[in-house]
Amino acid sequence: MWIYATVGFLLIGFWFFSSSMATESKRLERGTFFEYLKEGYVKNVRLNLEENKVDVYLTDEALKLDQFKQFKDTGSNMTAFSQPAPNYSFIVADNANFETEIEKAIQENNLATKYSNIPPDKFSSIFWNILIWILIFGAIWYFMFRRLGAAAGGPGGQIFNIGKSRAKLFDENDKVRVTFKDVAGLEGAKEEVEEIVEFLKNPEKFTKLGGKIPKGALLVGPPGTGKTLLAKAVAGEAKVPFFSLSGSDFVEMFVGVGASRVRDLFKNAKDKAPAIIFIDEIDAIGRARGKNNFTGGNDERENTLNQLLTEMDGFGTDTNVIVLAATNRADVLDKALMRAGRFDRLIHVDLPELNERKEIFDVHLKPLKLGTDVDSEFLSKQTPGFSGADIANVCNEAALVAARKNKEVIEKQDFLDAVDRIVGGLEKKNKLIKPKEKRRIAYHEAGHATIGWLLPHAAPLVKVTIVPRGKSLGAAWYLPEERQITTTEQMLDEMAATMGGRAAEEVVFGDISTGALSDLERVTKQASAMVSIYGLNDKIGNISYYDSTGQNEYGFGKPYSEETAKTIDAEVSKMIEGQYERAKDLLAKHRSQLDQLADKLLEKEVIFREDLVEIFGERIFEDDENLEPPGNAVSSLNAEPVVSEESVDKKD
Template structure:
């Protein structure tokens, strides 16, 4: 049996514009039919009028003063004359009053009146001459209603714009502004993402795979007395794949999938957000089993009562209250599961996070080296590579990169290869892409004086020397004095992926960071502004040691960090003024101790520092083997040093001039 190719979408739909068109046609027709000037009255001239008047054929002349028109009414005797046989006695018209037999347009009113008066006196006539003004009913109606029409039209336009556009759709019409804006995905056409497209995230995938299994085979779990979870919250840094994971759920579940953003509930009208929440859950229940995905839920899920300085009613709070009610209101047998994603879980309302609403909180963390390799495998599928790439090598070059960052690296490598007129993407293109993303665009034409270039070379050599000699500093693998982005020089190193950081490790990192300024002091006995980002970094680290992590003996085992965000705006300090002075002194003490330590290390190895700087001035870019030739093997060999034996290992670059910043700190 042949299928009907006509889809419901191709059927013509009734539009409100048809109503507007019919009203306009009716008003225009009323104007034309109701206008007496268009009635079957004969047109005449002033000379003919005077002739008719002399013959005594005219009974009445009605002069319309505001239109310069005269209407002529004949006597009964005149209507029987052959000269007036074409005149209709009472023609059809919608206009009020008697229909004239003749109409004429006169010029000057005074001359027209004098001519009529003269003929009446000469022929002793009793013809009635009357005066009136005439107006159009349509014109009067239009003028009276025009302001209201304009106001209503503007209001309709604004309502359409604010309710999501004038087109058809749930939110497109004025009276549908409270309808949900969720997009319903069709698993056959709208999304083809599956769990195979999601690399890494093994723990998170296991959790959401079980949710999909709940929807596909609920009896497997309910037969044992279990209940289907009501919600799962995906939490993690930006770019780690939270939204991609939700798309994979939509592709795997084979059930209706409603997707929208948290900001879609927010509207300027009171009650709209709550209405859209109700409509969303109503649609989901009607199509159950189904999944609702709310991206960036912190737009409406922020903790109630926070930052509400005016004390007024907050529309977001009403929306959140309705969401809480709906999530805990529908029964467990409706098979509706809510997925949500956010990278700001700390600001969410506690009632939203409790069991029974979001039963599961799935943390989507930055990928480790193994997961980064899997992510590279996914994003390299459409890339035409010139050779078999060492994915382990690429994974080692990108510590701290998220999945979105790795996708950007692959795309940037393809663009760089195309820019160089290559037929395929090579390994060097990927390394250049990492340089480009982390450090910025290379600026070889930047004007730098020889004195500045020498200062930059010693600055970067100071970083390299100190980091090479300290046990817990990250092993440096590449140094350059070629300007890139906002930096005048840069140093790359392979930071250790630590879960716990000890005070001696933080101090070694701070000492290596201050090595650039210390080198300027040792060699030139002068300092410059090039260490701005270095100072910013060490100040943040020292402040964290004292006020957050409790790693300072003077302050003790105290922390002034508020994870709940209650003191986010800093209206009051959680410590006294005396304590603030102690904190300032301890921060300064830690930094100055590490600065003095860096100077001591550089003075001890001043000759090797100078040799390294001279080689850097000569080559502009030096690698790990250059450092080994000058300094020998690193005194503190670790497993992280052996990971990067190949050259060009570069996970990180300075974010501002003449300094470097670990990627793990940046993220």
């Protein structure tokens, strides 16, 4: 294309250059012209009737004269169509009078001068003008539509390829370095995908018993748990063509493009079969059909989904193409997509357990320069609820913390600071807080710590601080127990501990503040779930209004009556207020210890479990062998009455 562009610009330049040369003729007076004419110096005269311009060409004999020596090289002065440029030119006012006068002069003097009133380069001028404009518009069209094609997608960036698949192909020529050894934890999920890879490598092992290759596997789990990492490991291990793309790559503003890309994707995969197709975030095109389509118009996403369903399991789909997909919204996917024969296997990739977190830490700690006190088992105990991506972030943040302190190695405290930074937010030591407000903050955090220490099922406290972090003016760190189910008593104790901050404000100061926003949000969600989802309320009974299929996501109505809604609201309020009163009673009974804890907080700003043991004595409810700072953080006192997002309690 650069060659074409260069040739085009050369033609344009030649056209302008030759046109300018064609006009390089000297001006001549009309009277002088007739003198030259009578002397026989003029060979040819051409009148441009359109421009009233007269071009004068001298004879060869005249050009030999000293009078016209400046025109000796005029033969090399060529126009665009290889015509010599005129020697002289002038403008006439009246074409008819000039024609009569020159014809009369030629006859009277019996001259051989030729006269014409047809421009000799009229055809060439039109031809070159048309050609130049074609080149100009062609260049504009090419560059404009090339950019449009690149924006719209398709191989090569051409608009005509907009319906082509945008999948990235990994084959034997592309070395994907991620293997199953790099995927720590996720043992169950790894077994499932390893079997798929084994099927592609050694199909006879399964087919000799009558087994068939699975059509697809769907990876489902929370964000950051390693779904895409598993797919990368499959690409690195399978040694077959691997097509990777996102669900949003099918989405386009033009009608029919999504379905066309699906067809092209599967066509390419069938040509290279056996092959694997990986579609990340498949919920972008796989949402259940018929939902949220109030306009009644054509839904391009549904057309794309229909084509995907047909390609995965329809007529003529008996090919060795396996589809892997990943999503964290399996509840919104279409049932036809989820059925056996399309996605034969539903692989749950959950948050890692304690041992799995240790394996993940071991993987991410390998490239780091560690101190002797760093222990992956200890770190795994301090990060309950963390995903694989969170753990990778902790390791990276610890390295940054150590580098900020100009250390040669990363020590244990750097990892603890990294957990604080990720969970609680950036520490703001320079934030100015009035002494009166600081005292309220101290009692608020001391209230959380006191209730959490006194109740048997509350998460044991590890660390309390009144140093502002993120949007919080204070925070309390807990190490929640890892459990699969939760009883009513456990949830009620957690609610009471969460309300301990506001309860301490009322007990000590006789009023309450806006600082308990995140606490109220947390307990409201807990109480609502207990009443309307988990069936843990006596008045509502063993009824759950939770819809795991997502069918009511776009509904306008509630799955219960207005009377039931009133009852649910009343029971939620009753439950929260009951735990609030319980927290106030406990704090009133232990007021002296609450005051000691608040005073220590004001003095040290940060206190640990040992300080609580000194004030309250050892807890006798449970085994605290794993309690070492810090654990998960729960935001307690907000700096603003209204915040746009949860502060720091996302992990618990």
